[in-house]
Amino acid sequence: MKNQYMGKLVGGLIGFLTLGPLGLLLGLWVGHAFDKGLGGLAQFASPEFRAKIQESFFTTTFRLLGCLAKADGRVSESEIAHAEALISQMGLDTRGRQRAIALFKEGSSKDFELEVVVNDFLGLAGRHPQLKQTLLLFLISMALADGTMDPAERNVLDHIGRLLGFSEAQVAHLLRMAQAQGRFHETPGSQGPVNDIQVAYDALGVQQTASDAEVKRAYRKLMSENHPDKLIAKGVPDSMVKLATEKSQEIQAAYELIKKQRAKV
Template sequence: MRIFGKILGIFFGFLFGGVFGAILGMLLGHQFDKARRFNQGGFANNPFGSGPSQAERQAEFFKSAFAVMGHLAKSKGQVTQSEIQLASAMMDRMNLHGEQRKAAQEAFREGKESGFPLESVLERVRVSTGGRHDLMQFFLELQISAAFADGNVHPSEREVLHRVASGLGFTSGQLERRIRMFEAAFRFQQSGGFGGQQGGFGQGNSGWQQASEKDQLSAAYDVLGVSEDANSQEVKRAYRKLMNEHHPDKLMAKGLPPEMMNVAKEKSQEIQNAYDMIKKVKGFK
C-alpha cells in the first residue's frame, strides 16, 4: 500500500494551512499515490538510461489498454454486465490465463477508480508506442469497441473517447470518422457480411436477421470509409491503406503486444471481407 504521497501531503498541508490544509494535502497525496501505483513497474525510470525495451513497451500498451477500458466502462456511472462480458471476451480472444489475465483484470479495475489519471496514462501510451500512428490508432479502436459493448456509444462514453483521441494526437473529426466506420463494421458483421464469423473486435451476431444485399453493400463501403459511388481505384486505394494500417504482422513488428494478435487479425479480416463483397457485387477486378 502506497502512503508516501499522503504523508507528505498531510505534513506540508498542516505546515502551511493547519488542519484544513492537512485534509486537502491528504486528498492530493492520495491521488499522487494512486498515480504512482498505476505506474509501478513502468519504464519511466529506466536505471540504465537506454530507453524501454520492446517487452516493456508492449507491457505498457497492454496494461494501459485495459485500464482505459475500465475508465470508459465507468464513465456512465455504473459498469454494466455487457461491458464486463466484453472485457472478459477480449481476454478470452487474447488467450489470457493465469497471471496475464489477472494483470488485465487488475488494470481494468484500476481504470474504474475515481481520480484515474487518464491523460498521464495516454502520455505513457504515446511514449510506449514511439508515437507510431497505427499503434495509437489500434489503441483508440480498442476503446471504441469497448464503448460498443451494448451496441451504442453513450454520450459520456463519447466524451471519454474524445479525451482519449486528443491525448493520442487525433482530432475530433478523426475520432468521429472511426466511430462511423466501427458502426458500419458492426452493421456489416451483424447483417451476415462476415458469413457468421466474428468480426468488429468480437461483437456477436446472434438474434440478427440477414440484411439485404443493398444494406450489406452500403455497410461495406462505410467499413472502408468511401462513398458508394467510389470507383474501383478509390475502393482499392482505401482498402490498401486500411490493410497497411491494420496488418497484424506489421503491428507486431512495431510493438503491438503478442496477446493482441488475434484482435488485429479480426480487424484485418473485417476489412478484407468488406472489400471482397464490394468487388463481388460491383464486379471490380
C-alpha cells in the same frame, strides 16, 4: 553507438564540398537530425524497447477500457462481457487474465488519472501514429460493446483521442468505420450476411462515388494496418494481435460485398 555520428560526417562533408564553410554548418545540422532520427528507429527496433512498448500498450489499453466503461457512471454487464471476451480471445494464462482484470478495475476507479496514463504511453509510443490508432480502435470497440454510444462515453473517447493527437472529426471517422465493420462480424445466431452496400463503404472509410482503384487502395491499407506481423513490429503485444484476425475478416467481407455490387453495374 558507432553510427551515431555518421549523419553528421556525411552531411558535413557533402555540405563543405558543395557550399564551403556555410555548407559545412548546414550539412552538420541536417546530419544531426538524421542521426537523431536513426537513433530513435534503432531504439524502437531493439527487443528491449519493443518489450517496453508492448507492456505499455497492454497496461494502457485495459486501464483505458475500464475508464471508458465507467464513463456513464456504471460498468454495464455487456461491457464486462466484452472485456472478458477480449481477454479470452487473447488466450492469456491465469496470471495474465488476473492482471488484465486488475488493470480494468483500476481504470474504472474514481481516482483514476487518465491524462497521466495516456502521457506515459505517449512517452514511449508518441512518434508512432499507427500504434496510437490501434489503441484508439480498441477503445472504440469497448464503447460500442453495449450497442449504444452514451454521451459520457463519447466525451471520454474524444478526450482520449485529443490526448493521442486525433481531432474529433478523426475519432468520428474511425467510429463510423468500426460501427460498420462490426456489422460484418459473424457470431452464432447472427442475422446473416450484411447486404446494405452503404455499410460496406463505411467499413472501408470511402464514399460510394470512389473509384475502383480508391476502394482497393482503402481495402489494402486497412488489411495492412491489421496484419499481425506489422502490428507486432509496431509494438502491439502478441496476445492482442490475435484480435486483428477478426477485424481483417470483417474488412474482407465488406470489400467482397462492394466488388459483388460493382460487378452487377
